[in-house]
Amino acid sequence: MSGAVYDTDLLVVGAGPAGLAAALHAARAGMSVTVCEKRPDPVDKACGEGLMPGGVRRLHALGVRPEGVPLVGIDYLDPSGRRAHAPFPAGPGMGVRRTALQAALSAAAHAAGAHRLDVRVTAVAQDATGVTAAGVRARWLIAADGLHSPLRRHLGVPVRRGFPRRFGLRRHWRAEPWSRSVQVVWGPHAEAYITPVAADQVGVAVLYRPAAASPDTAAHHAYAALLETFPHLCRRLAHADPASSVRGAGPMRQYPARRVVGRVLLAGDAAGYEDALTGEGISLALAQAEAAVDALVAGSPARYGHAWRRLTRRYRWLTRALVLATAHPGARSLLVPGCRAAPAAFRAAVRQLAAS
Template sequence: MVDARSDDADVIVVGAGPAGSSAAYHCASAGLEVLLLEKAEFPRDKVCGDGLTPRAVKELAAMGVSLREEDGWIRNRGLRVVGGGHRLELPWPELSSYPSYGLARSRMSLDHMLASHARAAGAKLLERTNVTGPLLDERTGRVVGVTARPVGSDGKRAGDDVTYRAPVVIAADGVSARLATGLGLEKRMDRPMGVAVRTYFRTPRHDDPWMESQLELWDGAPGSSNLMPGYGWIFSLGDGTANVGLGSVSSTAAATKVDYKDLFRKWMANAPAEWEFTPENQIGEVRGAALPMGFNRGPLYGRGLMLAGDSAGMISPFNGEGIAYGLQAGRFAADSVVQAAARGSAAGRERALAAYQTRMKDDLGGYYTLGRVFVKLIEHPQVMHVCTRYGLPRPLLMKFVLKLLSDCYEPRGGDMVDRTISALARLAPAA
């Protein structure tokens, strides 16, 4: 379908994380010529909790990804929450819209698998290709490709700059959002921003069938020391290790002065001995990353450029998950690109491409707005303490909280909890 005289592909996808690989897979599966550009070389690491909710599992199933345990996955039954003197195990709900289990897998392995899956579908993957900016049409200002620089294994320049051209570019280039900022699309300071740090430990808890969330972090024995900001997680990977980390969220993108690595050290110093979260069992350093949330950059489409995943702030304000929404955005973006390629006029193609933003905002805009309200309530440790102490013992309330925080509810129909969340999401403005 590519015009060999001008374009290198029907669509260029920048970044081979979950959003980019999803977009590349779905476009290639529909018969488009896809160029997938990744600045690193696989396998490569990414700071993440490595846990996937049922919403993410649904997207993986739609891509035809094998989800068997022998292929590197560990399934989990639900979420274990610990806080306020309580310990509660909440199974994933039984729904028609989503499977009733989650998954975990290290991002080093997950991203490599997804990129390979996109390549097997027909996408052309170029690793060690650092995209430096958008390529613009001089007359219209439309994005018609990208400029890129080949890099070596050390991350340094390994050749002359090159250009790649395509009618549409999907920017799935992560928090840096280099393509978006190259067009002057700055992040919104009034949207939530999270920070997370994590590392890996060899631990007897490696096969725990529950994703665990520690809603209170103390710098000593609980109740006799200071309550620290944020929440912790322990996600077992089934291979002898667990991903252990902590994160916090602010209702605005203003920088904080909190030393999160120091918080992590204090938390680990008081972890139960039987978990074996000790320095000698730690694998790799403690690494951190920013978590842009709630559609903090836009528009999601304009002038030939689509934003997907972290580049558009698609991380949930409720739980810090980005993989599910990156996979979904890739699928939605690909659908718009495929439809645009079938249109017979420029105006028709633009309408098809613009439908991507409408679809994403219709599906997630109200939910993310609710998330911003949620963040304003729980960003203070003492508020979280009161909520966990008095909220966890109430089963109906916790059923509501689990479905709301995991974004796993029936969008139409379902029980009273599903209908309540759906109504709230519809009523909230999708700003």
């Protein structure tokens, strides 16, 4: 096929929030778009499912309004129940099932003219004028195929995986939310994230290091063992029924050497991930999708590399500092008392995160 002939302007690999948001931005910018995703809708994965206010604003700007629960702030708690609260100062966040978010984005992308191919893409060929994958010739490709991106690996992009190695497990429970905030309970070796996602459902994610539970242990056994280290939370869930299976992800920290490889751009988790600790993953994925499409519309993919560093700088610095500062159980035990003793500093940190 001639390099001057294209089946589509943009190939998007991956139908998660980053890929679908990119497809939607591109279609509305006048590009023809094809989304490649082998997994059937809705695509689910381990996810904290809390959107920062900045992410909610980006969704609404796209005209996407999934059903969810407004969130007013973030609570840090210790295992005894002591709490430090920081409100979102400029509008609410949102707790939303990943499946509901994906379905809403998928419908919007389809309505905007994006087409879908039910195919798994693990390789791409490219030249000076275009890319070819899954038998489709395109001008550009956005790889939004997850934390362990097969396309990133195929392209030979080196990835730095840092210390400490952390993993996440998530399950939903049928229970009326007891807070309008995302609650983070800091245990000696793990954190539990409680996110209201519906009027009768909460998502509970546990982030941990292998010392707390082996990543080789079956996910549901590891999750149950970790949950037992949070007695107050266990009592809350004592009479609640599970509403989903246990899903896992990790190791979390992955930092690719670059995000632009010729005519291929990496977005979402494929572009690099620090940690779920500060809850910005989906919000940043939406921001990256917009920046990637802006760069392609301008015909300057290198612009996206600069935009990615600018968009994620605050997240990377704050999250990395917090992960390292709480790597030792002694330091972890001081975090909630420290936030209670210096509420202005805690509120300022949350204000920075909320803007993402």
